[in-house]
Amino acid sequence: MSAPRLTLSVLDLVPVRGDQSSADAVAASIALARTADDLGYERYWVAEHHNMPAVAATNPPVLIGVIAGATRRIRVGSGGVMLPNHAPLVIAEQFALLEAAYPGRIDLGIGRAPGTDPVTSWALRHGAGGVSDEAVSRFPEYVDNVLAMMDASGVGLSVQGRTHVLHATPAATSVPTIWLLGSSDYSARLAAEKGLPYVFAHHFAGTGTAQALELYRTGFRPSPELDAPRTFLTVNASVAENAEEAHRLALPQLQMMLALRTGQPLSAQVSVEEAEKVVLPESHQQLLDAMAARWVIGEPETARRRLAELAEEHGVDEVMVNPVAAAHEGTDPAAAPARETTLRLLAG
Numbered sequence: 001m002s003a004p005r006l007t008l009s010v011l012d013l014v015p016v017r018g019d020q021s022s023a024d025a026v027a028a029s030i031a032l033a034r035t036a037d038d039l040g041y042e043r044y045w046v047a048e049h050h051n052m053p054a055v056a057a058t059n060p061p062v063l064i065g066v067i068a069g070a071t072r073r074i075r076v077g078s079g080g081v082m083l084p085n086h087a088p089l090v091i092a093e094q095f096a097l098l099e100a101a102y103p104g105r106i107d108l109g110i111g112r113a114p115g116t117d118p119v120t121s122w123a124l125r126h127g128a129g130g131v132s133d134e135a136v137s138r139f140p141e142y143v144d145n146v147l148a149m150m151d152a153s154g155v156g157l158s159v160q161g162r163t164h165v166l167h168a169t170p171a172a173t174s175v176p177t178i179w180l181l182g183s184s185d186y187s188a189r190l191a192a193e194k195g196l197p198y199v200f201a202h203h204f205a206g207t208g209t210a211q212a213l214e215l216y217r218t219g220f221r222p223s224p225e226l227d228a229p230r231t232f233l234t235v236n237a238s239v240a241e242n243a244e245e246a247h248r249l250a251l252p253q254l255q256m257m258l259a260l261r262t263g264q265p266l267s268a269q270v271s272v273e274e275a276e277k278v279v280l281p282e283s284h285q286q287l288l289d290a291m292a293a294r295w296v297i298g299e300p301e302t303a304r305r306r307l308a309e310l311a312e313e314h315g316v317d318e319v320m321v322n323p324v325a326a327a328h329e330g331t332d333p334a335a336a337p338a339r340e341t342t343l344r345l346l347a348g
Contacts, residue, residue: 077107195223
């Protein structure tokens with residue numbers, strides 16, 4: 001009996017190259033989402049990051065509306081909304097409306113990290129203290145609030161001895177699927193306790209995945225939302241017709257992640273040709289090589305086999321690919337052909 005076909009999905013940070021405007025980057029992501037839709041990918045998630053020169057994914061609900069409107073069938077969601085940055089009611093309202101507009105196609109992935117620097121965190125709260133310790137410590141309560149507010153029956157809020165009912169939308173007939181996301185044990189335990197789907201950020205952390213998934217699966221308690229554990233794997237991928245080109249295309253993103261992890265200044269994503277001119281200290285080269293070894297980089301057959309091996313290793317039947325292939329000099333600013341090629345080649 002043959003193994004079941006691996007379900008593929010997409011994670012998009014809406015990367016910004018040095019030759020792109022924000023409008024160009026969004027246009028390239030819309031084209032990428034349409035490619036994923038046509039190829040049969042299961043879902044397309046956008047991240048939340050702020051004040052970064054190479055990332056235009058600052059507002060998941062806005063991007064989700066744009067991408068869902070530009071596609072036909074693919075599920076569209078957040079990977080994820082950083083809940084301490086926002087009032088729970090605002091998130092519930094935004095995603096209730098997205099679900100009303102695109103019923104059965106919306107995922108709400110929720111994370112606990114701020115997704116930015118402390119100054120921007122402060123600004124996100126309109127100068128009212130930023131992502132305070134209290135907001136982070138109340139994360140489980142905020143998750144409960146979002147779940148309850150999107151329910152058709154709403155949630156009761158007690159104010160001055162009276163109960164007021166809050167609805168995220170007046171007449172909900174369905175709700176988005178809610179996922180908890182994380183890169184540590186915390187969210188794995190919380191998702192298990194609340195009986196919610198869970199995703200560990202393997203593409204970012206690279207280690208600790210097996211332990212987090214084991215904590216989630218062994219501690220899972222069935223809930224009205226879910227009767228058994230549900231998870232998938234996230235992976236950075238660069239795929240081309242030959243392995244040498246795939247590695248060339250991955251180099252700009254590898255150098256950007258290296259800068260992030262070593263505290264270097266960040267910039268817009270450079271071209272393949274610019275990245276190839278960079279000479280790194282030996283210690284940094286070793287760190288870059290270690291990151292590359294955890295990514296899926298290569299020609300199609302090898303890349304597909306590696307995805308299948310990772311899925312089997314972690315006991316999942318879905319892999320969410322972050323297509324990290326960069327662009328050569330002279331590429332149309334409003335397009336990301338190497339990212340689209342990665343999706344096409346992985347889909348077979």
